[in-house]
């Protein structure tokens with residue numbers, strides 16, 4: 674790995690955690706719009722919404738199929754399922770790109786026309802480049818290989834596994850967006866050359882749905898920092914690294930709470946407020 678990558682620290686993350694002030698209302702704190710989940714993968718929506726609430730955001734607006742909305746509301750009745758103005762979008766977790774309904778296509782188009790910061794995850798990664806809003810893509814190895822190959826940069830999973838830093842950088846350059854490449858070490862970089870690693874403090878994190886939780890954390894941080902993002906594009910990369918750091922630390926705490934034992938994705942989301950509180954107090 675190139676020596677110019679820097680490991681993101683708790684002190685770095687603490688700079689991107691803000692407590693609400695007396696003048697803030699829910700809208701000033703930021704509203705996150707979420708278009709995730711499907712009848713096949715309703716859990717992805719529940720996990721992302723849960724994680725966004727746990728990270729601390731003014732409001733979450735969720736849009737998805739009726740059954741998925743019901744699942745989201747059963748877990749988090751605070752969620753608003755009526756369309757409205759948002760300050761950032763999280764799109765794609767638990768969506769099958771080959772089975773987009775007419776309604777979903779409309780929701781995606783609406784979100785991407787909005788020009789507010791966007792997190793593109795799994796089932797929306799193919800939409801990178803179709804809009805001009807500040808964007809972070811959050812692929813795992815397989816998804817990055819598929820995305821680059823579809824853009825006429827043929828690459829296999831093993832090639833990316835052998836040089837994740839190099840491929841993350843290449844993806845950021847070629848796609849013109851910030852890239853968060855997930856794994857035991859997460860690589861976060863952008864076309865301007867900002868490069869950060871986040872080393873997961875526990876490998877129990879490698880379990881289904883934790884990527885969906887990461888999307889919710891990142892979306893909430895982008896919504897919270899919408900004003901800064903409108904004048905400082907580099908903030909996107911720092912916020913992505915912060916999301917990965919918070920995610921890893923939440924997983925460590927959740928596992929520590931069960932004697933270093935296994936955790937499930939929802940456990941990670943539930944541990945996020947403690948991490949945010951700790952960072953806010955630093």
Ligand SMILES: NC(=O)C1=CN([C@@H]2O[C@H](COP(=O)(O)OP(=O)(O)OC[C@H]3O[C@@H](n4cnc5c(N)ncnc54)[C@H](OP(=O)(O)O)[C@@H]3O)[C@@H](O)[C@H]2O)[C@@H](O)CC1
Pocket residue numbers: 713714715716717718765766767768769795796815816881882883884885
């Ligand atoms: N609770 C929820 O709602 C959750 C929803 N989720 C959502 O699911 C969607 C799909 O995301 P994903 O990353 O799981 O799938 P994807 O990138 O298409 O990779 C598939 C590859 O995996 C491999 N493979 C499969 N089984 C395997 C096995 N047993 N052992 C070894 N390999 C195996 C398979 O390989 P093959 O069988 O073809 O050899 C194929 O290459 C996505 O939208 C995500 O958000 C997830 O977050 C989970 C929680």
Ligand SMILES: Nc1ncnc2c1ncn2[C@@H]1O[C@H](COP(=O)(O)OP(=O)(O)O)[C@@H](O)[C@H]1O
Pocket residue numbers: 813855856857858859873875876877878879880881882883884885886887920
């Ligand atoms: N070996 C590992 N050790 C620690 N963390 C890991 C490891 N493998 C994957 N992760 C993390 O687990 C999460 C898995 O996300 P993802 O692959 O999107 O899964 P899912 O789609 O099931 O949510 C990512 O945050 C990734 O960084």
